[in-house]
Amino acid sequence: MDLINQFIENYKRKLNFYEAAGRLAAKQLEASLQSAGIRAMVTSRPKAPGRLKSKVLIRNSRRAVPYKNMREIYEDIADLSGVRVSLYFPGDRDKTDSLVCDLFTVLETKQFPEQSKPPTYNKRFSGYWANHYRARMREDSLEPSQKKYAEARIEIQVASVLMHAWSEVEHDLVYKPLQGTLSDEELAILDELNGLVLAGEIALERLQSAGNERVRNKNAAFSSQYxxxxxxxxxxxxxxxxxxxxxxxxxxxxxxxxxxxxxxxxxxxxxxxxxxxxxxxxxxxxxxxxxxxxxxxxxxxxxxxxxxxxxxxxxxxxxxxxxxxxxxxxxxxxxxxxxxxxxxxxxxxxxxxxxxxxxxxxxxxxxxxxxxxxxxxxxxxxxxxxxxxxxxxxxxxxxxxxxxxxxxxxxxx
Incomplete structure (x- = not known):
């Protein structure tokens, strides 16, 4: 416990570093997405110390051998600096994947849905759809005064605007309930909302496809880079x-x-x-x-x-x-x-x-x-x-x- 407290205090002193690294990565991504004609909202944030401590405690309790030093903790936690890409159209995930891999040094990629354990409630819908990347900014993309941020590992989360909104609600209610574990009725409502979000993504994909069909008209003019x-x-x-x-x-x-x-x-x-x-x-x-x-x-x-x-x-x-x-x-x-x-x-x-x-x-x-x-x-x-x-x-x-x-x-x- 003393080691984890020391880690959190050390992280607090580095908080500005991780905040600046995330902001810089988000700026690069936002400019590249706009240039590539991909509609999205890009935000960044460092890991909140309170949330980080809870995560480290859980990780430590699940390890065969507890953390021995702060270096092990830093190497184990990938999302000290995070960037979120909220796509207008879920069909742009593949294009965004190519852009992220081109722009950053990608260390690891995870695709969701990923079912690691059976849910306590019998879910009908598939849950969270997104791509997550653990990455570093390339040194040659940074100004000399910014090169220190190339060492920061950044987690990039790419999903639709609808999916990000649902996942925030689901994450905060399921993993951080204010008063006890959620009831089956509450879990069923979250599952129902997930179904609506997935239906909304299908509608967005159809909307994007309809727009593409309209532009195929030979006399049609492109109104924007998108x-x-x-x-x-x-x-x-x-x-x-x-x-x-x-x-x-x-x-x-x-x-x-x-x-x-x-x-x-x-x-x-x-x-x-x-x-x-x-x-x-x-x-x-x-x-x-x-x-x-x-x-x-x-x-x-x-x-x-x-x-x-x-x-x-x-x-x-x-x-x-x-x-x-x-x-x-x-x-x-x-x-x-x-x-x-x-x-x-x-x-x-x-x-x-x-x-x-x-x-x-x-x-x-x-x-x-x-x-x-x-x-x-x-x-x-x-x-x-x-x-x-x-x-x-x-x-x-x-x-x-x-x-x-x-x-x-x-x-x-």
């Missing part, structure tokens, strides 16, 4: 096998702003673009690959996209000037490569594919390797994958100019 995200997710799920594509959606909000600016925010306009994207498994996510198809070889569209990115390319003034020079040389080269790649087919349009160029046997190996290197630099710059040094960017711009001159002689307009 409609665009739902359409893209359904399009990709219906046209690709899970093993052939990674559904990392990326910044759908930015993609929505781009197609709106270009007056392409309808199913009729976006469908041909999607059909021409290869959706390769590389460092680019879904939205980045679609953006590449839209802006390829078009200086005006490149400029609009960089403007919409709101100056997030990073680096100093030297890097920005070097990037501007690189793109002034790369875009004409890209346009020529698109023309070469598509010249034998009326059906092919847009961004060139290096495999297509290789199969055509019109460029030597050295030339292909230079194109691969330049495109890698282009992807790093346009999608914020990495910000190379200014000197390297400038040299790549020179390389693009030299290659354009060489190909211009080989493939005159």
């Amino acid at each position: 409609e665009l995200a739902s359409y893209l997710y359904n399009y990709l799920s219906n046209n690709f096998r899970p093993e052939d594509i990674e559904l990392r959606m990326g910044n759908i909000e930015l993609l929505f702003r781009l197609i709106s600016r270009l007056k392409m925010n309808t199913v009729k306009e976006i469908q041909p673009v999607l059909k021409s994207v290869k959706f390769e498994k590389d460092r680019r996510n879904i939205s980045q690959q679609i953006v590449d198809q839209i802006i390829t070889g078009n200086e005006k569209r490149y400029a609009i996209y960089q403007e919409l990115r709101d100056g997030r390319e990073g680096g100093g003034e030297d890097s920005r000037q070097a990037a501007s020079y690189f793109f002034s040389q790369w875009v004409p080269l890209e346009r020529m490569l698109n023309r070469i790649s598509n010249r034998n087919s009326q059906k092919l349009r847009g961004a060139f594919n290096i495999n297509t160029l290789n199969r055509m046997n019109v460029l030597d190996k050295d030339c292909l390797n230079r194109i691969v290197s330049l495109r890698k630099s282009r992807n790093m710059l346009i999608h914020d994958i990495e910000v190379p040094e200014a000197d390297f960017i400038t040299k790549q711009g020179d390389e693009a100019r030299e290659l354009l001159e060489k190909l211009g002689e080989q493939f005159p307009s």
Whole structure:
């Protein structure tokens, strides 16, 4: 008991740390969910000391060997810092799973319902439906002053808004009754409420499906990134096998702003673009690959996209000037490569594919390797994958100019 009291006092002194870690993780998640077009409410909280003490006492009583030191307790308790994701639509759990795994270092995942022991009351409904994650924030996603929070283990709970509300009521009444154990009548009412919640989730899934069906109309315009995200997710799920594509959606909000600016925010306009994207498994996510198809070889569209990115390319003034020079040389080269790649087919349009160029046997190996290197630099710059040094960017711009001159002689307009 002395050890547990010492642990609680130690935790109280660290409470601000766990509160800040949860708040930071919630902020990252909220921004990513919004960008990916997933409607949700995100909240965070540290474990209340009173609740924590009760949990540690119960855990300790169930152990074959009681806790020996505070380190063992800290390692055993995963939810000192918690984040709750309340989804508007329960059907978005799979998309959120991909996002959480991409954003955090996930240590363990639990899926519910999970029946660990027979209930005292004969329940008719399946109880709590959710995904729980024990995770840590990635150091490379944090500012230097925030890196200390990367060591905090965070529990992320993902469920629908309705399910979270029911679980709060059920948890507080069943596990923390104010006056004795609940009666069978009270347990039956909670079970009945669970049935209503599950029925509500079915209704929400149908509502989401009906919205997707409405957007499939070719003349329909996407009114928000949420409609665009739902359409893209359904399009990709219906046209690709899970093993052939990674559904990392990326910044759908930015993609929505781009197609709106270009007056392409309808199913009729976006469908041909999607059909021409290869959706390769590389460092680019879904939205980045679609953006590449839209802006390829078009200086005006490149400029609009960089403007919409709101100056997030990073680096100093030297890097920005070097990037501007690189793109002034790369875009004409890209346009020529698109023309070469598509010249034998009326059906092919847009961004060139290096495999297509290789199969055509019109460029030597050295030339292909230079194109691969330049495109890698282009992807790093346009999608914020990495910000190379200014000197390297400038040299790549020179390389693009030299290659354009060489190909211009080989493939005159």
